[in-house]
């Protein structure tokens with residue numbers, strides 16, 4: 027008896043199933059019709075039909091950000107693939123593990139300028155961790171296996187698998203490999219013990235230690251190990267935008283976010299410390315400000331990162347530790363217990379006092395108003411109404427920074443936003459992915475009237491899949507972040523940043539079958555939020571359109587090219 | 600500083616463009632790049648000549664290692680190595696110049712591999728600087744055409760790039 031034969035399309039579906047795929051976010055088209063037919067017949071996972079391929083990739087990305095699992099998207103050739111590129115680049119910049127399957131024209135038509143042909147592997151090469159063009163049916167299963175392995179191991183990232191239509195129709199046996207060996211790919215797991223000890227000795231003996239954590243802590247699921255170590259050490263901690271929630275924001279040691287819109291205390295401590303330990307963070311230009319200014323202060327720097335290329339890329343590192351942050355922090359906890367007796371915390375007490383003085387500046391305070399809704403106030407109220415437990419997604423702009431500043435996260439994977447690429451339009455699809463992954467959780471999308479229009483069509487997807495996300499539109503009638511730069515650096519010349527001809531968001535939400543509310547008065551903010559999150563609306567998407575102060579700016583701000591300690595602070599202080 | 604980097608990569612379509620794309624995307628210099636399959640047909644060996652500060656070279660090596668298709672990378676400048684490049688030069692060699700051309704090519708151990716009424720084609724190998732020196736020694740107007748392979752390099756003695 028010969029072994030059972032499967033079509034290439036069936037092999038795709040069974041392979042995804044073997045990888046425990048729960049959701050595939052996608053959009054059909056000619057080149058993937060065989061795959062869609064197999065989805066229909068085999069019913070191995072839930073397919074989420076989006077309204078634009080960009081949103082498919084964003085939603086799969088959010089599924090990953092909120093769960094730690096690999097997100098999966100499926101798009102057709104040509105325009106399907108090009109529409110997906112923004113989503114892929116977004117995931118790539120933030121190191122999100124994903125597999126994107128794209129259809130391709132039949133193998134014999136490749137290179138003929140065939141209908142809906144594009145060089146997907148070529149177009150996506152600079153914005154993926156890796157990509158594959160599958161040339162024969164026997165390669166489908168092993169390639170998908172490799173794609174998942176590469177996506178989730180080492181420094182995670184998106185992997186594209188481009189599959190020509192003809193081989194999805196052919197037949198072959200199916201065997202999913204249980205192991206895959208890639209001779210050219212061996213991510214490091216364990217850190218060097220000598221370096222770890224050296225790092226701890228340096229930290230213990232420093233007078234002004236500082237901990238700077240990033241997205242790597244979240245990606246590596248190392249919050250517990252981090253929190254344990256830092257509490258024992260008693261050192262101050264700051265986090266990048268991407269690392270928020272990696273260390274609980276309600277701990278006294280937490281100084282808030284650092285960087286361009288970081289708190290006064292976090293930036294001053296980062297600049298002034300004598301020993302800095304960077305944990306899963308990559309010295310981004312929005313984080314350290316002007317690198318020459320940053321390096322003008324002498325300090326020793328320890329850097330834990332799984333990607334050797336992250337180390338000494340922008341800033342020279344004294345003690346590099348290449349390894350998975352979870353494993354390295356486990357080792358650090360262990361080694362510290364043998365060194366603890368040598369740790370005289372008194373030598374660090376002056377530093378703690380200095381930090382308390384910086385904290386006393388209360389750099390995030392703002393003047394609330396009875397007349398006009400302050401965006402910061404909306405976020406603070408949202409935090410109260412959701413008990414700080416919601417999954418918060420954001421788009422890109424001022425509202426993103428206010429979300430990061432005024433919604434403290436105590437848990438990882440609750441804060442979903444595009445940091446590296448800064449992609450407007452992610453907010454709503456991110457909320458979809460998070461809500462599908464966590465059906466019982468509260469999910470809110472903090473957005474702006476400009477950003478939300480970039481993927482607004484997904485309100486329809488939310489209707490179809492009954493996704494009760496709450497949209498918090500901080501509507502300042504401006505591309506506020508652009509307007510702020512124009513106010514500060516371009517002599518108040520607001521070139522093309524006013525959002526004219528806005529839709530009536532209430533009616534818009536209603537026309538998609540949702541609830542819309544517009545809120546104009548500060549006194550109505552809390553009630554509107556409570557209404558949105560009420561039991562009555564548990565199953566409903568509610569679009570809250572808050573008309574907020576048009577002139578509000580994000581503070582503190584480190585202007586481009588300036589050093590971390592050269593912040594512009596709010597006039598309200 | 601000028602560095603000569605050798606690497607082994609999967610002999611697969613697209614691997615070359617990943618390396619070339621890396622250099623252009625990150626703005627690294629490429630002086631030359633050569634590639635050909637090795638005795639193990641699943642592997643290609645590439646030699647890249649680049650230049651940059653120590654920090655940039657360190658990043659180049661790390662970024663190359665990060666490419667999934669790249670199996671092994673060696674900065675030949677980290678130790679003793681040999682570098683060779685092949686050049687074919689077509690020079691004017693009409694009657695009165697023929698002797699002179701032959702003499703210069705002999706000095707550089709070049710070989711005349713094609714002769715016509717008016718030209719010689721000379722094959723010459725050596726380090727890139729030797730090839731430069733040869734060209735410098737010729738009257739510019741005598742050079743009709745040149746083609747160079749770009750440098751290939753190998754470590755001396757026990758320095759081996761192999762999997």
Ligand SMILES: Cc1cc2nc3c(=O)[nH]c(=O)nc-3n(C[C@H](O)[C@H](O)[C@H](O)COP(=O)(O)OP(=O)(O)OC[C@H]3O[C@@H](n4cnc5c(N)ncnc54)[C@H](O)[C@@H]3O)c2cc1C
Pocket residue numbers: 119120121180181182239240241242243245246247265266267268269283284285286287288305306307308309310312313330331332333336349350351352422423426444445446447448449507
């Ligand atoms: C409008 C706007 C304003 C911004 N302002 C700020 C700001 O004020 N402050 C700020 O911080 N950011 C800001 N950003 C974000 C900024 O652009 C960067 O995206 C962010 O700072 C990078 O965060 P990160 O250093 O944590 O790195 P990530 O991009 O999260 O990278 C993670 C690092 O950890 C490593 N890693 C991954 N997994 C592991 C593992 N398992 N073990 C060990 N290491 C691992 C990776 O190799 C990488 O080096 C802003 C973005 C926008 C759009």
Ligand SMILES: Cc1ncc(C[n+]2csc(CCOP(=O)(O)OP(=O)(O)O)c2C)c(N)n1
Pocket residue numbers: 421422423424425426448449450451473474475476477478500502504505506507508
């Ligand atoms: C796709 C995309 N295009 C352009 C930009 C540049 N940009 C950054 S913030 C911003 C304005 C965002 O406006 P809005 O969504 O209203 O948010 P606000 O800043 O007003 O809170 C723009 C245009 C971007 N980040 N992404």
Ligand SMILES: [Mg+2]
Pocket residue numbers: 423474475476500501502503504505506
């Ligand atoms: Mg706006």
